[in-house]
Amino acid sequence: MMKKYIEQAESVLLHTYNRFQVVLDKGEGVHLYDIEGKEYLDFVSGIAVFALGYGQQEYNDALKTQIDKLLHTSNYYYNVPAIEAATKLKEVSGMDRVFFTNSGAEAVEGALKAARKYAYLKDGTTDHEIIAMNHSFHGRTMGALSVTGTPKYREAFEPGIGNIKFAEMNDFDSVAALVSDKTCAIILETVQGEGGIYPATDEFLSKVRALCDEKDILLILDEIQCGMGRTGKMFAWQHYGVKPDIMTTAKALGCGVPVGAFLMTEKVAANSLVAGDHGTTYGGNPFACAAINKVLDLFAQKHIIEHVGEVAPYLEQKLDELVSKHDYVLTRRGMGLMQGLVCKGPVSDILNKALNKGLILINAGTDIIRFVPPLIITKEDVDQMIEILDQCLA
Numbered sequence: 001m002m003k004k005y006i007e008q009a010e011s012v013l014l015h016t017y018n019r020f021q022v023v024l025d026k027g028e029g030v031h032l033y034d035i036e037g038k039e040y041l042d043f044v045s046g047i048a049v050f051a052l053g054y055g056q057q058e059y060n061d062a063l064k065t066q067i068d069k070l071l072h073t074s075n076y077y078y079n080v081p082a083i084e085a086a087t088k089l090k091e092v093s094g095m096d097r098v099f100f101t102n103s104g105a106e107a108v109e110g111a112l113k114a115a116r117k118y119a120y121l122k123d124g125t126t127d128h129e130i131i132a133m134n135h136s137f138h139g140r141t142m143g144a145l146s147v148t149g150t151p152k153y154r155e156a157f158e159p160g161i162g163n164i165k166f167a168e169m170n171d172f173d174s175v176a177a178l179v180s181d182k183t184c185a186i187i188l189e190t191v192q193g194e195g196g197i198y199p200a201t202d203e204f205l206s207k208v209r210a211l212c213d214e215k216d217i218l219l220i221l222d223e224i225q226c227g228m229g230r231t232g233k234m235f236a237w238q239h240y241g242v243k244p245d246i247m248t249t250a251k252a253l254g255c256g257v258p259v260g261a262f263l264m265t266e267k268v269a270a271n272s273l274v275a276g277d278h279g280t281t282y283g284g285n286p287f288a289c290a291a292i293n294k295v296l297d298l299f300a301q302k303h304i305i306e307h308v309g310e311v312a313p314y315l316e317q318k319l320d321e322l323v324s325k326h327d328y329v330l331t332r333r334g335m336g337l338m339q340g341l342v343c344k345g346p347v348s349d350i351l352n353k354a355l356n357k358g359l360i361l362i363n364a365g366t367d368i369i370r371f372v373p374p375l376i377i378t379k380e381d382v383d384q385m386i387e388i389l390d391q392c393l394a
């Protein structure tokens with residue numbers, strides 16, 4: 001049955017992914033099931049999306065209620081779920097204003113537009129520059145792609161939006177060297193995800209913040225993967241004692257409903273995008289915002305962030321044991337429930353073996369095994385995952 005669907009998929013879907021040979025059907029807690037009923041322990045959560053796990057009843061009920069009430073209105077009208085979701089997001093982030101999008105890439109697009117507009121209003125010129133990081137990932141639309149620091153993703157699609165310079169993450173001098181009068185923003189992921197799970201160092205982030213303050217450059221932190229509790233704070237930058245001028249979020253924000261947001265301080269909001277500058281048909285519609293509302297409520301009620309604080313050190317300890325045990329595993333990097341095992345070579349065989357044994361894992365780059373499980377995983381789930389991965393590494 002699976003083979004038939006996979007063949008059909010390969011004849012109708014655009015081949016932009018080398019997919020794992022599995023057709024997933026349903027989910028329950030931290031487990032996924034394929035269409036033949038085989039169970040998998042999931043340490044990917046749809047790439048850092050399903051923070052609350054699958055089939056969360058209160059979440060599902062909230063969505064069903066909103067479907068029966070009102071799915072969509074235009075942003076030309078107010079709707080209560082969006083007002084409430086923005087209020088809650090403001091509370092948990094300490095940012096001042098919210099714009100809802102349908103995806104992470106669109107949140108990045110909005111952040112870049114806000115930064116360019118801010119600079120434009122200051123000096124009336126338009127050729128402003130943005131500094132981004134090597135190995136970064138910000139999405140696949142033209143603007144987000146243009147600040148993505150992996151040349152192979154950009155090459156065939158050049159020219160991008162232009163005036164982008166790339167510095168080295170955690171090398172402050174490489175950033176400072178690129179700053180000019182024209183620099184309007186510095187964009188980075190607080191913890192780089194796709195590029196290999198590189199957390200920003202304290203020193204780097206505080207120096208970049210100070211540089212931005214000195215030159216009135218906007219600091220954009222992309223929290224699409226590392227945010228929403230994954231690192232043990234609601235947003236990873238909250239570990240650092242710095243605050244961005246603009247931040248992006250998506251992935252776990254909707255826990256399965258496609259939604260994102262960019263948030264900014266009042267200072268940026270008052271001096272950037274105004275009516276007519278930016279918009280979206282679906283972004284922040286009542287359905288998507290009902291999801292965000294329930295997600296944020298459940299984060300508080302179920303003490304998700306405290307739970308991450310308890311289980312993440314255990315995951316780190318167990319992963320460190322694999323580093324000591326297996327020559328193929330060089331080191332571990334990460335924060336909270338966003339971890340990477342850096343291997344000596346490609347990890348695709350290991351991932352496929354794990355899949356056969358009922359464990360879902362994914363890579364970040366070719367040589368890194370990435371762990372971005374549902375935030376509700378228990379120590380027993382960690383033990384089970386480690387047991388299977390240990391066999392696959394042997």
Ligand SMILES: *Cc1c(COP(=O)(O)O)cnc(C)c1O
Pocket residue numbers: 103104105106108137138139140189193194222223224225226250251260
């Ligand atoms: C996934 C991701 C994006 C893109 O989000 P989409 O919803 O896929 O457009 C942007 N930035 C980071 C850090 C991401 O992990």
